[in-house]
Each structure stands twice: as C-alpha cells, then as structure tokens.
Amino acid sequence: MEGEDDRERRIVEARLRLRDRFLEKTRATPAASDARPLGSGPPNRHGMPKLPVGQTETAKWPVLDLGRQPGVSRDRWRLRVAGAVEHELDLSFEDLLALPQVEVVSDFHCVTGWSRMDLAWKGVLAEALLERAEPRREASHILVHGYDGYSTNLPLEEALKPDVLVAHQVDGAPLPGEHGGPVRMVTPQLYAWKGAKWISRIDVLSSDSPGLWEKNGYSNTAHPWRNDRYDR
C-alpha cells in the first residue's frame, strides 16, 4: 500500500507538473496580462479596477438559474472528476472537507450587468482537485456540470487560477441552496456563468467543448475586464 509520505510527494509532484505546464498560459490570460483593463474605480484585486466596464454594484445577491433548483442534500451530493485523467475522483461532501480548505475573498460579476463585491468563499481549490486527478498530457479544457443539467467550459489555465474554488461556504455560512449549495464552483476572474452551481461533474477534455450558454451566444472566453460578454 502507498504510504502517506509517498502519496503526499506524488500530489506535490503532480501539482508542480500541472503548474509548469500551464504557468505561461495563465500569465497570458487577459485578467493577468492587460496593462489597461477596461473599468473604473480604485485598483484592487489582481491590480484591476474595482468594477469591470458595464457593471453596477449590487448590495443584494440576485439568484440566476434555469428555473429549477435541484435541491441536493450534503448526504446525496457527489462530485466526479473524469475524462482525460490518470485517476478519476468520486468525492462525497466529507471527502471534500478532508481536502485542504482555503478562503478567498472575491467579486462576482454577472454578464447581465450586476456585480456582488467581496464575497468570502471557503472550499477547495479547483487546482487541488485537478492535481489529484492528474490530467493526462493531452488535457486542455474542462466541462463542468451541475445537478440541474447546466454545463460550462473552461480552459485549464483559467481553472487553475488561485481563486477558482469548489466552494461550500460563503460569508461564514453554508452555501445556500439557491446560490448553488451544497457545493458550487466560482471563477472570480471570469463572468459568473463560468461557475457551475450544484456542481456534479468535472470532465477533463483534450479539446474545447462549449457549455450551455457558450452554445447559446455567450462568449467562450468571458473576460469581464475586456467587456467580453457575447459572441461577436
């Protein structure tokens, strides 16, 4: 049987390999590389201005879904990571809590024009899940699914950013069902539709495959700091 130390070393090595493979691409993504991002307000996270162009700050937090909230309990919730990986994962809520927990404060920009600022998320880095699954050489994208039938796609270099979480708490409380609880993904450097609520599966792919909104006219890349909302 593999010992704790061996397993830890394997995870560390897998993480470093994954970082190495995507470091340059991550650095070259718009949020990180634009010298003059589009927006206004004092500079804050990632050296960006506070609000991306065309966004208005909201104090309350709207709920956006497909008209159905699947109502998955913590007991029934599972997350599979499958596809072009060495080790498929099938995690329970308890398994998720056993992984390293991180807290990240970030902003939430909906493509419809509202931004909810300073949400304090707690959960597991998407990177931490991916490193455990070990994407194969050819892996380049993920397609993330929700229990409501939703899907959305991301290139690995976006998914590996240090604020992309698979989150189960927000502002110190369990993530409410209407906001995707028990567990959702958040992608603070992209429009919020890229974060699947009620997350059920992450498919690791060797080519890009559009999700629901991406098939229906939304931008594939979804960079708020470039006003990159819809297909042009």
Ligand SMILES: Nc1nc2c(c(=O)[nH]1)N[C@H]1C(S)=C(S)[C@@H](COP(=O)(O)O)O[C@H]1N2
């Ligand atoms: N599973 C699922 N995830 C989803 C959606 C959805 O309809 N289903 N809507 C997306 C959109 S368009 C946005 S803006 C955010 C909204 O999250 P909220 O309802 O917590 O504000 O979730 C995204 N993730």
Ligand SMILES: [Mo]
């Ligand atoms: Mo949205």
